[in-house]
Amino acid sequence: MEEKLNNLVQRITASSQPDEVKAELFDTISRGMHALVWPVLLKYIPTERLKGYAEHPETITVDSYIDLISEASGVQDGQAMKDLEQVVNTVLDDVGKVLTKYHIE
Amino acid sequence: MGEVGVPNQEMLHGQEVVDKTQRRVAETLNEQQKKISGEVNAFAAWRKCADTLTTALSPQDKKTLFARFSGWSLKMAGYGSALFAKGADLVWNTVTWPPRFALKYIPGGGLVGGLFQKDIFTKFSTLGAKVEEGMFRGMAGMRRTNEAISPEIITNRILRTK
Numbered sequence: 001m002e003e004k005l006n007n008l009v010q011r012i013t014a015s016s017q018p019d020e021v022k023a024e025l026f027d028t029i030s031r032g033m034h035a036l037v038w039p040v041l042l043k044y045i046p047t048e049r050l051k052g053y054a055e056h057p058e059t060i061t062v063d064s065y066i067d068l069i070s071e072a073s074g075v076q077d078g079q080a081m082k083d084l085e086q087v088v089n090t091v092l093d094d095v096g097k098v099l100t101k102y103h104i105e
Numbered sequence: 106m107g108e109v110g111v112p113n114q115e116m117l118h119g120q121e122v123v124d125k126t127q128r129r130v131a132e133t134l135n136e137q138q139k140k141i142s143g144e145v146n147a148f149a150a151w152r153k154c155a156d157t158l159t160t161a162l163s164p165q166d167k168k169t170l171f172a173r174f175s176g177w178s179l180k181m182a183g184y185g186s187a188l189f190a191k192g193a194d195l196v197w198n199t200v201t202w203p204p205r206f207a208l209k210y211i212p213g214g215g216l217v218g219g220l221f222q223k224d225i226f227t228k229f230s231t232l233g234a235k236v237e238e239g240m241f242r243g244m245a246g247m248r249r250t251n252e253a254i255s256p257e258i259i260t261n262r263i264l265r266t267k
Contacts, residue, residue, distance in 0.1 A: 021119030025126055032130035039137035052149030087137060094129040104259045 004092040005029070008099065015104045029095060036087050044080040046071060 012025050045068060054061045
């Protein structure tokens with residue numbers, strides 16, 4: 001993922017596109033990657049426990065919140081992280097294809 | 106001399122790249138959101154939990170939370186917290202993607218990125234708004250500052266081309 005991202009950033013930075021366009025592209029990539037995390041992570045959050053906390057918010061603590069997210073991201077040998085990396089890589093590949101189409105090499 | 110009010114070809118070309126890039130990202134985001142379409146209530150529940158925390162945390166709790174999430178952000182793909190400091194308050198945020206990548210590679214993030222290499226996360230809550238401004242400016246390509254990135258903002262922005 002890091003390599004793909006680095007490649008995209010280098011291509012955009014080196015392109016002759018106006019700074020506003022470069023900024024918009026960076027912004028799109030950054031926000032897209034951020035936005036993709038929770039849809040992936042939510043698939044792994046212990047739903048019943050989460051609903052329990054939501055129904056009784058007075059019971060949630062820092063530790064319980066951390067445990068909730070930690071379990072979601074760590075269960076099944078970190079499958080959530082593997083999923084996330086795959087999804088993010090897909091987006092980066094897609095962005096790369098668009099750049100290639102417009103000769104941003 | 107070009108006509109007044111008519112964008113030049115390069116600008117048109119650039120906007121087309123941006124539009125197509127946004128569309129591709131939005132398509133992937135849509136696909137992922139469809140997969141959790143049955144989990145909408147879970148998302149709302151999670152937001153409620155997080156909102157509860159943002160208003161209930163003590164200063165010590167905040168330090169604990171940042172310290173715990175810092176380890177996440179610094180490992181592998183990182184997914185980080187969802188909470189960032191803004192002055193004395195916590196701002197609810199969906200920034201769950203590794204700040205070190207954004208700050209390292211996105212223009213404007215250089216300074217803060219460098220600080221992150223020194224594990225700024227553990228010091229994040231005390232640096233407050235100044236750090237946050239730099240971070241968001243970096244992630245937004247130096248165009249926006251002090252903008253908390255809520256799920257709605259992200260979704261609306263990414264999906265605006267749909």
